[in-house]
Amino acid sequence: MEAKFQTFLILLGVLAGTALVARRTEIAPAILLLLVGIVLAFVPGMPSLELPPELVLLVVLPPLIYSASVAMSWREFKANLRPIILLSVGCVIFTAFMVAAATHYLIGLPWDIGFLLGAIVAPPDVVAPLAIARKLGMPRRILVVLEGEGLANDATALILYRFALAAITTGLFSLPKATGTFLVIVAGEIAFGMAVGWLSLRARRRARDPQVEITLSLITPYLAYWIPEHFGGSGVIATVACGLYMSWNGPLLISAATRLQGIFFWDLIIYLIEGLLFLLTGFQMRSLFERSKSFPLHDILTATVLVAVIVIVARFLWVFPGTYLPRWISRGMREKDPLPSWRAVFVVAFTGVRGAVSLAAALALPLTLPSGDAFPYRDLILFVAFGVIFVTLVGLGLGLPAVVRWLGLAQDGRNEHIAEHEQEIAARREALNAALKSLDDITDDRELSDEVVKLLRSRHEIRFNQLPDALDPDRHDASATGTALTRELIASERKFIHTLLRDGKITDETRRRIERDLDLEEASLSNREYRRIPL
Structure with a gap:
């Protein structure tokens, strides 16, 4: 055995x-x-x-x-x-x-x-x-x-x-x-x-x-x-x-x-x-x-x-x-x-x-x-x-x-890939608009505080602004730079959380919960990342 x-x-x-x-x-x-x-x-x-x-x-x-x-x-x-x-x-x-x-x-x-x-x-x-x-x-x-x-x-x-x-x-x-x-x-x-x-x-x-x-x-x-x-x-x-x-x-x-x-x-x-x-x-x-x-x-x-x-x-x-x-x-x-x-x-x-x-x-x-x-x-x-x-x-x-x-099929695939990503951007934008409309309907039907509504609306606006307008090279460069910097900031958070753990200021369970949020955010970055497609 x-x-x-x-x-x-x-x-x-x-x-x-x-x-x-x-x-x-x-x-x-x-x-x-x-x-x-x-x-x-x-x-x-x-x-x-x-x-x-x-x-x-x-x-x-x-x-x-x-x-x-x-x-x-x-x-x-x-x-x-x-x-x-x-x-x-x-x-x-x-x-x-x-x-x-x-x-x-x-x-x-x-x-x-x-x-x-x-x-x-x-x-x-x-x-x-x-x-x-x-x-x-x-x-x-x-x-x-x-x-x-x-x-x-x-x-x-x-x-x-x-x-x-x-x-x-x-x-x-x-x-x-x-x-x-x-x-x-x-x-x-x-x-x-x-x-x-x-x-x-x-x-x-x-x-x-x-x-x-x-x-x-x-x-x-x-x-x-x-x-x-x-x-x-x-x-x-x-x-x-x-x-x-x-x-x-x-x-x-x-x-x-x-x-x-x-x-x-x-x-x-x-x-x-x-x-x-x-x-x-x-x-x-x-x-x-x-x-x-x-x-x-x-x-x-x-x-x-x-x-x-x-x-x-x-x-x-x-x-x-x-x-x-x-x-x-x-x-x-x-x-x-x-x-x-x-x-x-x-x-x-x-x-x-x-x-x-x-x-x-x-x-x-x-x-x-x-x-x-x-x-x-x-x-x-x-x-x-x-x-x-x-x-x-x-x-x-x-x-x-x-x-x-x-x-020459790779070029056909790249053109198709560009169109698919543009459809994805449009779908994400429409889905966020539908969510904001649902928020308006919920606000009308329920008694929600202005602070809660503002918080939810802000979340959707941030996600909306992260979407590129199109897959043009300039926009891609800006998006890629922002993604790379966000990863650096997440890495800084990880190091600081680890320092807090070593100093005994937080427990391992707390560290795991924070790390999970950071992991999900980093995974979300990878999922939203739009690669430059050679033309």
């Missing part, structure tokens, strides 16, 4: 160190963690760390999906539902069939094995590309489409995976029956996920305690995921529906204290889960290397390169026709949603990075068939899944910044 805990501490240290290196090199942490995991796996004396598939599919996946769903805007998800479905359902199925056909005709795999392999490597992982895309300031709609695809594509792939696995183990498969089952699973999980979200919000509202509410928020994704998964569904769709329901209905029902503490809690949880997941994925290279000795190296490389090329090409073959053909055919769709730039379509097609879910699905394959025979091609599927993850994550992930710069 002590050795395992020491290994865990080493992994945490590696995770923190890699994050610092990633920040300086501007490489996505997921890419570095995968590479570091591969290197550490072969360090003498380092214990072999297996990645249990149940850990990924039952323990890790629910909070990742739920957190991303809560962060997703339901309005933006709904507005982009057509491209999200085309990618998360259509592209996954198309890719699985392409892999099955290519591996059957070019390297002789049976159709059912090829389709199983296709279902495993079909769903892209969005952690690394989204981190890169956000850092590069890409247009908002691209981010929404990629994030929405990442929420739902695992569900499609896992359902296909179960159909293919059942066909191999039982020898029975019916396309009409499978299609009907798929639709029933989708409809049932959406309803169940929304019900779990409704129940969670009511329970958290009654709790009225941040610690209890955060605990309930941690239970919620597992409740939404495990029950459908237990009855033969994917669990992913229910978790996505639950998260989107919480995102839309939660803001007015969750207290400020719970929200502030919950943001920190979930940010830390997701940071640790994602980091350790990619690190442990790299560690699997050691066991795969040992198994590869029983396979001809040429066969492994041929299958890996073939499948990697197919999954990349298949995405391009699907994304471009899926984007333009409906608009060329339907005039109404063309008027409602004009043709997007080929540059935006290209970058969506380029971000076909595979992740740990593909490896977990491959690791979850049974060792034997019900007949007692060894599961056919199991080790080859493992090698190919890991190889596709490595090729797409490292190759496409490292190439994405260059592609974005070549396409």
Whole structure:
């Protein structure tokens, strides 16, 4: 137990160190963690760390999906539902069939094995590309489409995976029956996920305690995921529906204290889960290397390169026709949603990075068939899944910044960012005006002293005056200078409070309360800070 805990501490240290290196090199942490995991796996004396598939599919996946769903805007998800479905359902199925056909005709795999392999490597992982895309300031709609695809594509792939696995183990498969089952699973999980979200919000509202509410928020994704998964569904769709329901209905029902503490809690949880997941994925290279000795190296490389090329090409073959053909055919769709730039379509097609879910699905394959025979091609599927993850994550992930710069999408993102910040300034101003109007109404209805009214009005006027008129450079410089000076003044307050504590003039409890106010004020400065946007 002590050795395992020491290994865990080493992994945490590696995770923190890699994050610092990633920040300086501007490489996505997921890419570095995968590479570091591969290197550490072969360090003498380092214990072999297996990645249990149940850990990924039952323990890790629910909070990742739920957190991303809560962060997703339901309005933006709904507005982009057509491209999200085309990618998360259509592209996954198309890719699985392409892999099955290519591996059957070019390297002789049976159709059912090829389709199983296709279902495993079909769903892209969005952690690394989204981190890169956000850092590069890409247009908002691209981010929404990629994030929405990442929420739902695992569900499609896992359902296909179960159909293919059942066909191999039982020898029975019916396309009409499978299609009907798929639709029933989708409809049932959406309803169940929304019900779990409704129940969670009511329970958290009654709790009225941040610690209890955060605990309930941690239970919620597992409740939404495990029950459908237990009855033969994917669990992913229910978790996505639950998260989107919480995102839309939660803001007015969750207290400020719970929200502030919950943001920190979930940010830390997701940071640790994602980091350790990619690190442990790299560690699997050691066991795969040992198994590869029983396979001809040429066969492994041929299958890996073939499948990697197919999954990349298949995405391009699907994304471009899926984007333009409906608009060329339907005039109404063309008027409602004009043709997007080929540059935006290209970058969506380029971000076909595979992740740990593909490896977990491959690791979850049974060792034997019900007949007692060894599961056919199991080790080859493992090698190919890991190889596709490595090729797409490292190759496409490292190439994405260059592609974005070549396409000039960063400038589009900056222009969009400027417009978004101007809308934010206007929204803040209108909200303050609405609050002042409410103050006038309250003053008319209640007997309030002039001193109280003056104090409340002064608070809102101070906040109103802190808003910049626009995002022009001169105003930005003045705002930045004022923010920097405010931070210096807060630091002076902290030092003085610490001096009072050392001199015994205040208690530790008093110091903590004052520090909390200063922390909130400093956090508010960071939240209101408007960065200069290069033009």
